[in-house]
Amino acid sequence: MRPYRRLGEVPRKRHMRFGADGRLYYEELFGREGFSGPSSLIYHRNMPEGAQDVSEGPADMLTPEHEQVHENAHLKGYELMPSGDVVTGRQWLLVNDDIRIGLVAPAQQQEVLYVDGSADEVLFVHSGAGVLRTQFGRLPFSRHDYVVIPRGTVYRIDLEQPTDTRILCLEVTGFVDAPDRYRARNGQLTEIAPYSERDFRAPEELESGQGGAEVWLKRANHVSRYMLDHHPWDVVGWDGTIYPVAFNIHDFEPRAGRFHVPPPIHQTFQAHNLVICSFVPRKLDWDPDAVMLPYHHSNLDSDEVLYYVDGNYAARRGIRQGSFTHHVGGLPHGPQPGALEASLDRPRETDELAVMVDTFRPLHRTSIARQIFDKEYPFSWHTGGVRGTTSIA
């Protein structure tokens, strides 16, 4: 999904003497898997390590709860109120060691530079627009974009209007990339992929930060405050395959079938122990005898989280834009009572827009999730009789 790219000036060969006006530039390997994985080479005007002070930073707020009861859930994400900035205001809802899933509704602009040292970030822009500014350059984004930020990227997000912005935030421990099955042997996206390299936007203009800078580094759930003696956006050029990208969900080309096709057809990204899928408007299940709804399913190896962005999600009762559902591994879930009958006369198409994350290890809800938990949802498949009593008769 990230082809080789070059921006600005780089020397003719790697590790070659390179500079201007009698000053040498500093080459930095920005690499995954030590020296053996995908990487970029970045050329700085200043020595990238230069710092005058390091101290403890602000607390990384997270309060996972370890549930005694595992039930399917609807989390009313639309009730979360604006707070903090696009980094400090993240309200985490569902977490495990592979991913944090949450939402940010910023109240103000980000002021301090931020770098996530432990996770790739996938930000899905539900509403709002802005510019991601990094050492790789400027990357404008807008509504319904995924913005994928590799770990180690020093960034500030300038929003057009913070209080008009809502962003689904995914902090992913593994390497976020296109699924293996979409890629040819040489890494290129194939003809069967639902998108191509042309659909991914990359920085096209370098930044030129001046002077010292404060940077908050998050590593292993702790934030450190670095006072650098130079600005990290002092880059004259870079090349490689690790850099931030933006991808609009409407550039995902949906696939449909005569009968219902299951969610792997919607997969957009992969990472260790999880997948990220995009449900976009599309034609549906056009055989006259096809059931135009998802079938009831038990995904025995995963928890499933859906974030509802837009349109009408016919299979789910009580769900609206900004809702999350969390369907727990080991339990079945599917359309609620009445959905099948209601689907019989509908046009064979959907305008639903949703992002799904399936995690292969259990998710824990946080105390914030508990506050926006819809108490009726676990029983929305209930079809009669007294609710909330247990009978062994």
Ligand SMILES: [Fe+2]
């Ligand atoms: Fe499902």
